[in-house]
Amino acid sequence: MSEIQISINNLSKVYDNGFKALNNVSLKVKQGEILAMLGPNGAGKTSLISIICGIVKPTSGTVTIDNYDIIKDYRETRSRIGLVPQELNLESFETVFDTVSYSRGLYGKAPKPEHIEKILKDLSLWDKKDQRLRQLSGGMKRRVLIAKALSHEPKILFLDEPTAGVDVELRRDMWMVVDDLRKKGVTIILTTHYIEEAEAIADRVAVINQGEIIVVEDKKELIKKMGHKKLTIELQKKITEIPEDLSKYNLEISEEQMSLIYTYNVQAEKTGITDLLQDIKDTGLKLKDLKTEQSTLEKIFVDLVKENNEI
Numbered sequence: 332m333s334e335i336q337i338s339i340n341n342l343s344k345v346y347d348n349g350f351k352a353l354n355n356v357s358l359k360v361k362q363g364e365i366l367a368m369l370g371p372n373g374a375g376k377t378s379l380i381s382i383i384c385g386i387v388k389p390t391s392g393t394v395t396i397d398n399y400d401i402i403k404d405y406r407e408t409r410s411r412i413g414l415v416p417q418e419l420n421l422e423s424f425e426t427v428f429d430t431v432s433y434s435r436g437l438y439g440k441a442p443k444p445e446h447i448e449k450i451l452k453d454l455s456l457w458d459k460k461d462q463r464l465r466q467l468s469g470g471m472k473r474r475v476l477i478a479k480a481l482s483h484e485p486k487i488l489f490l491d492e493p494t495a496g497v498d499v500e501l502r503r504d505m506w507m508v509v510d511d512l513r514k515k516g517v518t519i520i521l522t523t524h525y526i527e528e529a530e531a532i533a534d535r536v537a538v539i540n541q542g543e544i545i546v547v548e549d550k551k552e553l554i555k556k557m558g559h560k561k562l563t564i565e566l567q568k569k570i571t572e573i574p575e576d577l578s579k580y581n582l583e584i585s586e587e588q589m590s591l592i593y594t595y596n597v598q599a600e601k602t603g604i605t606d607l608l609q610d611i612k613d614t615g616l617k618l619k620d621l622k623t624e625q626s627t628l629e630k631i632f633v634d635l636v637k638e639n640n641e642i
């Protein structure tokens with residue numbers, strides 16, 4: 332039985348300039364779960380993470396971690412959290428090893444060089460341990476940020492766009508680290524613009540738009556709903572009306588009226604394509620070409636946000 336570890340209740344944030352970045356957000360995160368937060372730029376993801384981590388003060392609402400309040404019991408809650416921020420703020424002359432060890436000390440934890448060695452090795456940073464941060468490439472700096480966040484063995488890890496602009500190897504290393512943490516029961520919340528990243532590692536997906544959570548759903552459920560494909564049947568002649576015999580297929584006519592569009596569920600046992608093509612033939616319509624398109628998670632996500640903005 333997993334327990335609720337993070338409880339966000341009616342959280343709102345209005346910045347000093349009057350901008351409302353979060354509007355009455357409520358969300359519960361279970362211990363050991365991996366939650367991906369998706370949302371367009373400016374949706375409020377970083378604001379939400381920053382509040383939970385005690386960097387930004389909420390305007391109203393509460394957040395508790397293991398029943399500790401993030402404001403009243405700040406030290407308790409912050410020590411449970413590791414945060415990998417979005418920006419690279421590592422312009423120091425310190426070495427990689429010292430930086431990561433020092434970070435652990437900030438949380439009042441006793442030195443544990445074997446732990447630091449393990450995370451540096453996991454993140455392919457071990458051979459760079461004596462290099463100064465300023466000498467590192469952007470990708471390496473990002474690895475150091477992850478190592479710092481893990482230095483005090485947090486129970487919860489926040490990854491804010493951890494792989495934005497990084498190479499495939501870092502992404503792979505990071506996913507391996509995440510998998511390792513998952514096995515240890517660490518709760519992970521990540522924001523990403525790469526939907527395939529959410530697909531690869533998350534248990535649950537939350538979509539944030541304009542400061543509100545518009546969807547929170549188990550990833551598999553979401554993918555099931557998203558598993559649609561579009562078949563475009565190009566015709567030899569213009570079509571203005573769907574023949575009565577084809578009504579059961581819920582077809583659409585394309586804008587230029589030269590194609591019929593059939594949307595079907597990829598996961599369904601029968602897609603209905605064979606029957607449809609036979610029925611089209613029976614109505615006497617002449618085909619010119621066929622094309623299929625998979626509706627990507629990205630597309631569904633964009634549609635979701637668009638739909639929400641139109642309401």
Ligand SMILES: Nc1ncnc2c1ncn2[C@@H]1O[C@H](COP(=O)(O)OP(=O)(O)OP(=O)(O)O)[C@@H](O)[C@H]1O
Nearest residue numbers: 346348350352370371372373374375376377378379
């Ligand atoms: N200190 C601040 N003062 C005023 N507005 C702010 C401040 N910080 C953030 N904002 C605004 O709040 C909104 C939400 O920003 P936030 O960084 O939380 O979004 P995000 O979802 O993380 O976006 P991104 O994907 O671009 O990182 C944005 O419109 C941003 O300009």
